Structures are given as C-alpha cells and as structure tokens.
Amino acid sequence: MNTKVIIVEDQFIEADNLRSILRKAGYIVCKIARSVPEALKIIEDEKPNLVLLDIYLKGELTGIDLGKILKDQHIAFVYLSANSNKQILDAAKATKPYGFLVKPFREKDVLVMLDVAWYLHRESLGLLSNQKDMQNSSLEHDFKKIIGESKAMNEVLNDVKIVGTSDISVLILGESGTGKELIAQNIHYISARKHKPFVAVNCAALPANLIESELFGHEKGAFTGAIDKRIGKFEQGNEGTVFLDEIGELPLELQVKLLRVLQEKEIEPIGGRKKKVDVRIIAATNRDLEEEIAAGRFRLDLYYRINIFPISLPALRERKEDITLLTNHFLKIYAHKENKVITGVSNHVWQSLMNYDWPGNIRQLENIMARSVLINEGPILEFLKLPGQIKNTVTTPETRVKSMIEMERDHILSALGQCNGRIYGPGGAAELLELNPSTLNSRMKKLGIEKKYFKQGTD
Structure with a gap:
C-alpha cells in the first residue's frame, strides 16, 4: 500500500496511537503536525493522499480552517473529533470531509473509514473505472426487490454496493415509506454476514419501559413481571446485522447504553452479566438528527458513531x-x-x-x-382513491424552516382538519395518512395534538 497519510493532532498519545495503527496496516505516515502552519508545511513537502484532522489544534487556526484549504486543494480528509456542539458540526460539514472519526479510536473503524474516504475521493475525481475498483465492489448482487431505474435510485444502489462488502456502520436517511429497511436488508445480504441473522428493530414502536429489555435482554426475576429470561435483539443478531429503524426515537438514556455497546462490543442484560456481541449496526431515521442534536434530544457522539457512511433515499x-x-x-x-x-x-x-x-x-x-x-x-x-386534498408539507432545502417534528404535526393537523377530527373508520385521518389508528393516536399524544382543537372531534 502506497497511500500516504498525515495526522494533524495536538495530543501526542492519540496521534502516536493512530500512527501505529496506520503503519501496521501498511500506510506511509508523514510527520505528525500539531498546528495548521505545521500541517501546511508537511503537506507541501510530503504530498500526502489523505489527512486525518483534529478540529482543535495548537494556535489560533482550527482544523476547520485547514479543512477549507484542503477542500480547495482537492485533498481528501477525515475529521477526528470528540463530543462537540451543533455549530461546530455544521462548520465542519460545510468543508465537505469524507467522514468523522470519534475519539477514542478503534483500529477497525479507522482503517475502514480511510478505505471509504480514499475510494470516495478517487470516485469524485473520476479516477475509478466503470468496474469500481474498490475491493469486492465488482460483486454482482440481485436487486430485484428494489424497484427503480431512476438516476437517484441508481446512485443509492451504487452506495449499497460500496458499503455492503465492508463492516462499517451505515445511517439510512429518508422520509417514511421510502424503503429504508429494504435497503438495509440488501446491505446485509451483500456482506460477509449474509448467512447470519438480520434483526430489525423499530425503535419508535418499543414501549419506553421495555426498550432496554428488548434490545439487551433480561434475566428471569430481574424486575417485576420478568417471569422468564429474554434474549435481546443484539444477542439474537450476534455475528449478523442489527437494523435500528427510527433510531431518532430512542430516549437519551438508551442512547448512552447503545453508544457503550458500539464502543465496547458488549451488552449487559438487565440483572445479568456482560456478554460480548459481534453485530454490524445499520440505523435509519426520517428525522433530521442534526436538529435533534441541537434540541438536546440526540447525542452527538452517537451520531458520529452511526453516521460513518450515510445513504439518503429519495422521496x-x-x-x-x-x-x-x-x-x-x-x-x-x-x-x-x-x-x-x-x-x-x-x-x-x-x-x-x-x-x-x-x-x-x-x-x-x-x-x-x-x-x-x-x-x-x-x-x-379505472378508479384510484387519492387523499388529494392533503397538501405535501415537505419543503425544499432552500425554503425549509420547520423541523421534522413541526412538519409532522402540521401534516397530522391538516388531515384531522379535513376529517373534522375523526381518527377511526372510513374517511378518518388514520386512513388518509396510511397509519394504524393506534399509531396515529400515539403520535398525536407525543406531538401534543388534542381533540379540543376541532369543533367536531368525535371518532
């Protein structure tokens, strides 16, 4: 391997650890830079292919300042980061990095991230052949269950082929009903884990008081009502893939435990002992997680962990x-x-x-x-019944000012208004919104929508 990497990091222990990981994997490692001026001098002298870039450095200039320069010079880079805030994340993303590595680093995460970054960078420069020379990317896969020949879907399928043969975490983004679970299944069936379990978990459907037990399991007698031992979803999916649908719905306290599982590769059933698990995580959401982070409802460090390779599904x-x-x-x-x-x-x-x-x-x-x-x-x-009077509430990126929660609330209110507050039965809001009535009631409760808003609120 002739790929040359520079580490721009002001903490020597972390930089030295990264250098050891890279050299062991066959990378050529440049001198370590602790500031932007040092980095620029080394980049000029040694001409690295990739830059691992910390955000906070020695001196007045930050990694984000260097990121802007690297972007203009078409040099691939990946940010190194600990927990930060939404403003820093937005500024970092604006420089178009090829990813984020969250501290503390794991060897596998580092190497896979560099592989993906280097591949995407060469692809962006048009340096790859039509055969996609990433390792195993020529693998043919039957996508018959995915219907679509549009340019947007072909781009999604190309992403699936790229990430399918690796073992990194994937975050699938898209509105409800766009087929996120089907994409997750195809990623699993391309991977080396294809003969192992694929376990899907709808985080939005799990009762708040049972989420931990559902995910990580419990021992008999661990709490009132635990009359039998339960094997959690992560243990069920050992050596396979766990698909966490609607991960944005997880309560903060469970996000902390999930982050620990991703970092330590072990679970702790309620009332039981810790157990090692080997699972690949594919997460999905229809929410804007960056807005959820800004609102304090989603952890930034967990976001970094799952957002190594995002795939956006078109509406x-x-x-x-x-x-x-x-x-x-x-x-x-x-x-x-x-x-x-x-x-x-x-x-x-x-x-x-x-x-x-x-x-x-x-x-x-x-x-x-x-x-x-x-x-x-x-x-x-000859006949097609469409809820044609319900206007689409999704706005374009240029005009979008409302959060996903606000748009969801407006959409439900619009449907309820047309049905005079009726939820159940033919012509009810649940039918118009293509939702189970109990699901609609649950969403209304969570969004603070009450029947008193409507003059005719009977159902």
Missing part, C-alpha cells in the same frame, strides 16, 4: 420516473392476491398517479394500489 416525488415500474409491480402482486385479471391502468389513473405528491412515498403507493385492485371490477384499473 417518491423526486423519482417520479419510477412510478410506472412500482405501479405495475404492485398491480401484479395484488391482482394475483385477489385472484383478478387486471392487464393495465387507464390514462386518467396514470395522470393521477404522476400528478400526486406522494407524502407517504412507496408505502402509500402500495397501500393505494392494494385498495384500488380490491374495488376494481374490470380488466383495466
């Missing part, structure tokens, strides 16, 4: 060229399920499908197709 309205494929796919599935012969879709139905904004994304499209097939009586799908 369905951003990949409308895939609506035809998805519609035909669901039409075939539900026509077969209902024992019906439906050979096509009418023009006015196609027009409705293409003109709708799909706030519920692919999940909403699937549910609407299932219902439409059920009530259709001929060989052509």
